[in-house]
Amino acid sequence: MSEVLPQSEKTEKTPYVAPSINGLLRRIESYDPAADLDMIRRAYAVAEQAHREQARDNGEPYIIHPIAVANILAGFRMDATTIAVGLLHDTVEDTGVTHASLRADFGEEIASLVDGVTKLTRLELQSDRTKQAENFRKLVLAMSRDIRVLIVKLADRLHNMRTLHYVQRQDRRQRIARETMDIYAPLAERIGMDRVKTELQNLSFAQLEPEADATIRARLNFLRGHGADVIEQVRKELTELCVEAGLPEVEVTGREKSPYSIWAKMQKRNVAFEQLSDIMAFRVLVPSRDACYIALGAIHGAYPTIAGRFKDYISTPKSNGYQSLHTGVTLRHPRNQKIEVQIRTSEMHDLAENGVAAHWAYKERPGAVASETEVVALGLNKLRWVQDLLEILEDSGAPDEFLENTKLELYQDQVFCFTPKGQLISLPRGATPIDFAYAVHSQVGDACVGAKINGRLMPLRHELQNGDQVEIMTARGGTPSASWERFVVTGKARARIRRHVALQQRQVNIDNGRTALAKAFRQEGADGSEKVLESILRDLRQATVEDLYVAVGNGQIGPRDVVNTAYPELRQAPRAPRMVPGLSPRIGSSAHHAAGRASGAGSVLTGVGAGISTHFAGCCHPLPGDPIVGIIAQGKGITVHTRQCQNLAGFSSSPERFLEIDWDYDVLAKSGQNAPHIGRVSVIAANEPAVLATLTNTASKHHGGVVNLRIVNRQLDFMEILVDLEVRDLRHLSAMIAALRAAQGVMQVERARN
Known part of the structure; x- marks a missing residue:
């Protein structure tokens, strides 16, 4: 939905002229000659009539917005049904058009899709976080039924973001931009619509961090003026390399990275703009999958590669179907500049840009059938991540908790791990064996008691790496530990752990509340049976006796209040409060010190x-x-x-x-070395007596000291240790961590947080 300007607020009236949709119709017909254009015309007529008395914030007729949304959908090459929904998506929300009338005029499918988008639109009308989170549940449910609801919603949000500058109130602009950055951009990424994700991020970034956005754009303009020929020179070099390797049909394009992606990298690496060396990216399009690897070999043979920057998403696609080869290389002298290169086929590029929308026609049109590989890659047969969101919805208690866990699930810089049988499991960066177990199945996660990584027993908080083979060990009757929540990173795992802990805590509160009430009634010699408690539930605003036990058990209601509600005659007159003098701290006490x-x-x-x-x-x-x-x-x-x-x-x-x-x-x-600070690190080391001495000696050699050391987990092969080190600053701690990682018997050292 977009902003509506009431007639009373218009500064001047201009004759209304209905805009034409001929351009939209030609665009649809160009990629789908069999499309039902008559249905598109009828949808436009209904929308134009319904929105005739409305205008947008800039004074334009409101119908401009639905037409723009429909054109965006046509740019995705969506089917006629989806484009009709784009034209009608605001009619039920903003006008007198009803769901029943849409069903009568266009059928159940279009009416249902419009209803789904209408429910999602109410997200934008909520300023209260709890209401927003509650409505976000509708987004997940609507997506699970038909992903086209989300595609229409993304097109709607994209046009609203393009025109967000017309909204007068800054706080409203920033709220919409934050919602776009937190929810819609990640959703666009998860269905593979990279072009939409990038534009939404850049538009949101300009509103949320206007100074940073302006600074980065100014810096890019400066670099563009001083090195305008660099991109063209590198493009020609890459083209010549591919041709020499036997790939005459190659297309190479160069581009600067977007302002938001540059800013995100600056934040992630904690560096200034000047320290970034790879703000240029090049895309190489080749005719076939095999040609991708030929081009990769040619480029790696000509330029020095950057360690750790090669990623093969062709043999192991992302969960949204994205396929490409990524690598980083350093240009030849004298430039010595680092660049990023992406290598893919034209089909892979189409999927990377438009995701699920790229091949929607294959699924929808009669006589056109997508290959099984395409369907699986696109996730059209089973959107696994949507199913994960549904499980989070089921396991999360409060709406805020659901929204938090969903965001965890949406933001994923992935690693790929394998089960012992070879099943591929994709997880977010930083995932642990617990996250892996819950990704396999919720019951596997609940019963997890240990994990073997590449055949070796490792702690459950161990961070998984690409290519790890993970074997989860379970025990019958095993239950999640509340401590797991401190190190899991997936929303699904966190929701399940919280659910179990909440149920466990509820049972504890029930037992405590039942005991406290029995004692209170017994002291008064009164009947405290469940029949008596049921009679006062309404007075105490509790739904069931069990809920009353919980309220008493967690201290929300006092046992005495329950007795007094059941037997008002037992109430005692309030006592006058006693005046107690305050206590002064003793000089020299430990607290004072x-x-x-x-x-x-x-x-x-x-x-x-x-x-x-x-x-x-x-x-x-x-x-x-x-x-x-x-x-x-x-x-x-x-x-x-x-x-x-x-x-x-x-x-x-x-x-x-x-x-x-x-x-x-x-x-x-x-102050120099006279002002030490405490830095805490988590160490995983071999379970050997000499390791503790190694830790203290290493710290001493690097001008630090061990002020506290605690073994938090000891197994047959390894032990997990929390070490408090006396250091001067962050750089000193980093040097200490590097030294400890190189020490004999030490497997892993990380800075401990929270």
Whole structure:
């Protein structure tokens, strides 16, 4: 849905002229001569009549928006039914047209699709997060029934984002842009519509980070002026290499990366624009799958490759069907510039740009049948990730929790792992054996007790790598551990773990509540049977006796309140409160000493007033060099967290508690080694006596110290250790981690967060 300008707010009236759809009809006929153009005309007539009295924010007739959406869908080469839905998608929401009238005029299929898009449109009308999350459930359910609902919704959102600058209120523009960035761009990526995803991200980025967007665009313009010929020179070089390798039919194009992708890479690597070396990307289109590998060999033979940048998505496609070869190389002297090269066929490119929409016609039109490979690659026969979202919907309790877990599922930089039988499982980067187990099946995840990675027993928090073979060990009656939630990364796993923990906690509350009520009624010598409790459920605003037990068990309702509600005559007159003098802290006490020591943190921070107690959070252990933020706690001063700390989400409802602070690097430079900080690392090492000595000796050799060490998990082959190191700053910690990784007997070292 787009913004509607009421007639009363129009500044001037102009004669209404219905726009033509002849261009749209010609466009449809160019790729689908058998399309039902009469149905398109009838859909336009209904939409034009329904929206005749409405205008958009820029004063244009509202019908411009449905026509634009239909043209976007035609650009995807969608079927006539979907394009008709694009024309009609706002009629039920904004006009007097009803679902019944659409069904009578166009049939059940179109009416149902319009109804699905209408329900999704209400997402945009919600400012309350809980309502938005509740309506987001409808998105998942609608997608599971017909993916065309999502394709129409993406076209609708794309046109609204292109015209977002006409919305007057900045807060509304930013809310729509944030929703686009968080929900619709990832959804476009998951169905393979890369072109739509990129445009949505760039349009959203311009609204959310206007200064960063303007700076990057200005920098790109500067580079374009000083190296306009570089792209053309490299394009010719790549073309000549492919021709020499026996590939005369090759098309090479060069482009700059988009502003948002550059900004995202800067954030991920924590580097400035000038430090990015691969802002240019080149695409090589060849005639066949075999030719992709021939072109790859030719390019690798001519240029030095960049380690870790080669990815083969042809032999192992992404879950959305994307196929391509990616590699990074360094240009010859004197340029010495790094570039990214993508190699694919024209068919692969079409799928990469338009995803599911690229071959929708194969599935829909009579006489045209997609190959089994195409259908599987596109996910048209089974959208596995949509099924995962449905499971999250079932397992998540609160709407906010569902929205959070869904976002986890949408953002995926993938790794590919295998079961012992060779089944391929795609997971997000950073996934663990627990995530793998839940991806295989929810019951496998619930019963998981251990995992073997490439034949070796490894901890359940181990980070999986591309190509790992994972064997999950299960136990009958096994249940998820609440601690798993701290390291799983998929929304499906987190939703399932939370569901189990919630059910477990509910049972504990039921038992505690039942015991507390029995004791309270017994003390009064009164009847506390379930029959009595059922009679007061309405007064206590509880649905069932079990819910009442839960409310008492978690402290929401006091046992005495229940007794008094059942037997009002037992109420006692309230006692006058006793005045208790406050307790003064003893001078020299440990608490006083700790507070004084913590307040010293303020001396190395800017943005903190004099005399304010400041201490570093124990969840993320911020170090000089980390981006930081302060959280104000009444009576406790300021707690310093890293900006990546997961616990900051708990303060999102209280933005007034956030304080902009930074490190005072001048003070830190003067203090030198006299101002140590604590950096916490997680170490996985062989279960050998000498390992602990190796850790302490390595830390000492690199001018650090082990101030605390705790073995959190010990198995036959390995042990998992949390080590608190005394370091100067983030760079010192990184050097310590590198040294520990090289130490004998150490398998893995990572900075521990949260």
